[in-house]
Amino acid sequence: SQQGEEDPQALSIQEGENATMNCSYKTSINNLQWYRQNSGRGLVHLILIRSNEREKHSGRLRVTLDTSKKSSSLLITASRAADTASYFCATDNYGQNFVFGPGTRLSVLP
Amino acid sequence: DAGVIQSPRHEVTEMGQEVTLRCKPISGHNSLFWYRQTMMRGLELLIYFNNNVPIDDSGMPEDRFSAKMPNASFSTLKIQPSEPRDSAVYFCASSLLGGSSYNEQFFGPGTRLTVL
Numbered sequence: 001s002q003q004g005e006e007d008p009q010a011l012s013i014q015e016g017e018n019a020t021m022n023c024s025y026k027t028s029i030n031n032l033q034w035y036r037q038n039s040g041r042g043l044v045h046l047i048l049i050r051s052n053e054r055e056k057h058s059g060r061l062r063v064t065l066d067t068s069k070k071s072s073s074l075l076i077t078a079s080r081a082a083d084t085a086s087y088f089c090a091t092d093n094y095g096q097n098f099v100f101g102p103g104t105r106l107s108v109l110p
Numbered sequence: 111d112a113g114v115i116q117s118p119r120h121e122v123t124e125m126g127q128e129v130t131l132r133c134k135p136i137s138g139h140n141s142l143f144w145y146r147q148t149m150m151r152g153l154e155l156l157i158y159f160n161n162n163v164p165i166d167d168s169g170m171p172e173d174r175f176s177a178k179m180p181n182a183s184f185s186t187l188k189i190q191p192s193e194p195r196d197s198a199v200y201f202c203a204s205s206l207l208g209g210s211s212y213n214e215q216f217f218g219p220g221t222r223l224t225v226l
Contacts, residue, residue, distance in 0.1 A: 030211045042114075042201055042217030043153075088153065092212040097166070098143075100153040 006089055006104040014109050019076040021104040023089030024069075030094045032065060032072050037086045037103070046074075046087075079108045114218035116202050122224045128190040131221045134183055135204030143215060144177055144187050145201040153201075159185065160207050192225045199223070 007022045023032065031050045035043040049056045049065045049072065056063045062075040076083055086103040093099075115134040123129055135142050143158040157167040159179045167177070174193070179185040189196055199222050203215040 033212075033214065042219050043203075043215075044217070045214040048214055090212075095211055098155060098158075098212040100145075100155075102152045 006087065006101045008104060009102070010105040010107070012107040012109060013079055015079060015081055017079055019079050019083070019106055019108070021074045021087050021106070023072045023074070023101055025072075025089075025091045026070065027091075027093050029067075030092045033090045033092070034061075034063060034072075034074050035088045035090060035100075037088065039085070043088065076106075079106075081108050081110050084108045114202055114204050114216055116200075116218035116221050118221060119219065120222050120224075122226065123192055124226050125193055126191045127225075128188065129192045129196075129223060129225075131187040131200050131202075131223070133185045133187070133202030133218060135185070135202070136216055137183070139204035139206050139216070140182070141205040141207045142179060142185050143203040143205070144185070145203065146198045147201060147220075148198045156187070189223075192223075194225045197223055197225050 005024050013019050029051055031048050033048045034046040036046055037043045047056055047058050047061055047063050049063050051067055054065055060077045065072045084107050086105050088100050088103045090100045114136055117132045140161050144156040145153055146156055147153045154169055156169045157177045158165055162179045162182055175189055177187045199220045201217050201220045203217045205213050205215045
């Protein structure tokens with residue numbers, strides 16, 4: 001099974017609401033990264049959180065990491081229609097491998 | 111900087127033909143990655159290079175796939191012969207290597223390959 005797995009697979013919310021996506025992984029990691037992919041485009045890096053960090057913020061994004069549970073969450077606050085995209089987590093196993101999860105498709109309805 | 115550049119953006123070919131995908135990484139980056147994305151298998155890392163040297167090609171599906179990086183500003187991914195199951199979007203990404211960890215990667219727009 002995949003190292004990183006996002007949950008839920010798909011999420012629909014209204015503009016202005018918060019969106020929370022989760023990522024679970026299986027092995028120890030050096031860092032975990034979140035990426036966004038708009039339809040038909042390449043992935044765009046959002047945020048990187050290292051294994052010794054528990055929380056990180058970037059604008060309307062908040063990422064948490066719980067290494068004891070091997071899980072991370074991405075929170076997008078005050079969502080906008082432009083946030084509609086697929087969101088992927090990726091885990092770095094100390095340079096041994098770098099694995100993307102299957103992604104969460106977020107739809108923000110106006 | 112123009113970002114990661116990939117060509118062609120779209121490629122339609124017939125089964126058995128050779129396909130060559132090209133990538134120009136961001137200037138100054140020393141790591142380059144090739145990915146394949148399909149609905150069924152998601153995003154798969156095929157191979158990556160550090161300082162033009164292939165480090166891990168365990169994701170390359172079979173011998174029909176090969177990748178080269180003759181210099182720091184150019185890489186190719188070749189499929190010979192191509193098969194319909196190779197149809198996918200192929201992404202190239204570059205990064206600045208930092209120790210023994212993967213850092214932020216910058217993705218190109220992808221090449222959509224269709225093998226008939």
